[in-house]
Amino acid sequence: MGRPPCCDKGVKKGPWTPEEDIILVSYIQEHGPGNWKAVPANTGLSRCSKSCRLRWTNYLRPGIKRGNFTDQEEKMIIHLQALLGNRWAAIAAYLPQRTDNDIKNYWNTYLKKKLNKKLEAGSDQGSLLGGGHNNIGFSSVSQPMSRGQWERRLQTDIHMAKKALSEALSPNKASSSSSTLLAESNSNLSNENSTFYNSNTNKPTTTQSMCYASSADNIARLLKGWMKNTPKSASCAASAVTQNSCSSSEGITTTKGSTTSTSTVELSETFESLFGYESFDNYSSNSEFSPSLSPEATLFQDEGKPDITTGLIDMPFSLLEKWLLDVDAGSQEKLGF
DNA sequence: AAGACGCACAACCGCAGTGTG
DNA sequence: ACACACTGCGGTTGTGCGTCT
Numbered sequence: 284m285g286r287p288p289c290c291d292k293g294v295k296k297g298p299w300t301p302e303e304d305i306i307l308v309s310y311i312q313e314h315g316p317g318n319w320k321a322v323p324a325n326t327g328l329s330r331c332s333k334s335c336r337l338r339w340t341n342y343l344r345p346g347i348k349r350g351n352f353t354d355q356e357e358k359m360i361i362h363l364q365a366l367l368g369n370r371w372a373a374i375a376a377y378l379p380q381r382t383d384n385d386i387k388n389y390w391n392t393y394l395k396k397k398l399n400k401k402l403e404a405g406s407d408q409g410s411l412l413g414g415g416h417n418n419i420g421f422s423s424v425s426q427p428m429s430r431g432q433w434e435r436r437l438q439t440d441i442h443m444a445k446k447a448l449s450e451a452l453s454p455n456k457a458s459s460s461s462s463t464l465l466a467e468s469n470s471n472l473s474n475e476n477s478t479f480y481n482s483n484t485n486k487p488t489t490t491q492s493m494c495y496a497s498s499a500d501n502i503a504r505l506l507k508g509w510m511k512n513t514p515k516s517a518s519c520a521a522s523a524v525t526q527n528s529c530s531s532s533e534g535i536t537t538t539k540g541s542t543t544s545t546s547t548v549e550l551s552e553t554f555e556s557l558f559g560y561e562s563f564d565n566y567s568s569n570s571e572f573s574p575s576l577s578p579e580a581t582l583f584q585d586e587g588k589p590d591i592t593t594g595l596i597d598m599p600f601s602l603l604e605k606w607l608l609d610v611d612a613g614s615q616e617k618l619g620f
Numbered sequence: 621a622a623g624a625c626g627c628a629c630a631a632c633c634g635c636a637g638t639g640t641g
Numbered sequence: 642a643c644a645c646a647c648t649g650c651g652g653t654t655g656t657g658c659g660t661c662t
Contacts, residue, residue: 338631
């Protein structure tokens with residue numbers, strides 16, 4: 284007996300509607316991420332489990348930053364890509380607010396071309412291209428090195444960097460979740476529930492409303508554009524969460540983050556009712572999480588990735604980043620970064 | 621103004637890894 | 642040990658939008 288198709292025929296494909304997003308987030312708010320097979324069945328969504336997971340991890344998951352990549356992020360991606368190859372999930376683990384899909388897209392559509400241009404321009408200054416999956420050579424690794432050696436070295440370096448960063452954070456945040464998560468980041472890489480769900484019960488923790496506020500933020504971004512066009516459907520969508528009775532708004536699809544001045548008061552009310560979260564406006568006006576968030580709050584920015592979170596974003600040239608960027612300052616200069 | 625083109629990104633597809641009975 | 646189910650990952654595609662001609 285062969286493996287059945289992943290998705291039954293008849294499942295909906297294509298862009299997600301805001302109604303579907305809200306239904307999905309609402310379900311995950313209640314049950315937590317995971318057990319994706321059960322999601323379509325329990326929510327009534329005409330989507331396959333894969334699609335639900337993908338939508339959550341790439342778009343609705345709390346703590347996702349979208350839009351422009353900063354110079355630091357760009358450098359990180361370039362270095363990590365050179366180190367790890369096209370292992371986007373691994374790379375994404377070091378850019379906690381970015382998804383692997385986002386990074387992959389950014390690399391394929393922009394960075395790869397940019398690097399190629401740089402390399403073409405600088406090709407007469409010596410070869411920067413290494414063999415195999417390492418596209419950029421490193422002066423500090425001038426000896427030919429097998430993949431196994433590379434990975435061992437990488438693991439050692441990562442471990443040391445994490446340790447150093449953890450120690451650096453420990454004086455002020457000895458009990459902070461950031462350093463704890465950092466230290467445990469490796470073991471948490473593949474455990475989606477480890478951060479905001481009790482891993483035994485898979486139940487949301489008591490601070491769940493905090494983490495889903497940022498989910499609301501993600502949806503709000505798309506809803507902003509949506510509501511601008513169809514204000515009636517928006518209120519309908521909100522009711523869909525509690526009643527699942529909203530007739531579908533045909534032809535309304537998720538659109539790229541079009542930001543408008545549409546009343547955030549309406550959104551605030553909507554999400555306040557959805558998630559019991561009062562300070563939606565604060566979040567919706569903030570594309571990034573505020574550094575003033577408590578450690579507990581930052582803990583819940585992301586449920587699956589090693590949370591070096593605030594370190595990367597808020598700490599200029601954190602130890603980890605320094606480590607990454609210092610691997611070969613010479614290469615950087617050659618590349619003109 | 622309109623068609624062609626390129627870009628950005630969400631989503632899909634298929635394979636691989638892992639867990640479970 | 643094996644088959645199956647589920648999940649995660651990377652490659653690829655489809656589509657909407659902006660820019661160019």
